[in-house]
Amino acid sequence: MPNCANCGTPETANQQFCSVCGQPTPGSVAPLGPMPRLPASETFVAGTQLAGFWWRVLGLIADVILIGLIISLPLRSVNLNSFVTSYVEVAVVFIYGTICLARFTGQTIGMRLVRTRCVDAVTHVQMSVGQIVRRTGLHSLFILAAASYHYTLYLNPTAKEKILNNHNSEIAFLFAIPLIVDLLWPIWDKRNQTLHDKFANTLIVRTAKY
DSSP: OBBBBTTOOOOTOOOOOOOOOOOOHHHHHOOOOOOOOOOOOOOOOOEEEOOOOOHHEEEEEEHHHHHHHIHHHHHTTTTHHHHHHHHHHHHHHHHHEEEEEETTTTTHHHHHHHOOOOOOOOTTTTOHHOOOOOOOOHHHHHHHHSSSOOEEEEEEHHHHHHHHHHHHHHHHHHHHHHHHHHHHHTTTTOOOOOOHHHHEEEEEOOOHHH
């Protein structure tokens, strides 16, 4: 049985303080246990928030106008085959998106105009090159599918030509469904992501600066 280190009074089991002098016993302070491990949470860059659907639409419209004016119109003046023109335009979309997202830290020119930025969905910082290629690549494939069906639209059609116009329009719409669904997906998605955002694990956020 141990004794009090101060006055020598015998101590009992589980005694916290000496019954004579009040000196704490060696077992009065329990040793510190290990701190519990908490799950890591996502970090977020201060001053940013998820970009709404219409901000995404405005940025996309700006990019479409830019690509159309600078690239598509000159291509059409060359009188290339419609299939070749479509493939070249899709290739330009892929190159434009990949270079801009890499060069301007997650922004195309249209996104810079409306102050939105594409970031990693977990860390909310700049995407990797692999993410940029996956995101732009899937988006380009959706565009390619929509542009792969070509048909002649008859002006002032006869009754038979009207049927052909309607039939071809319906088929063209079917080819465009993947692109339409992809672009509309942020409307009901809780993180405002498109399908190509989910594939690349990215988000579109609003930024206070360019």
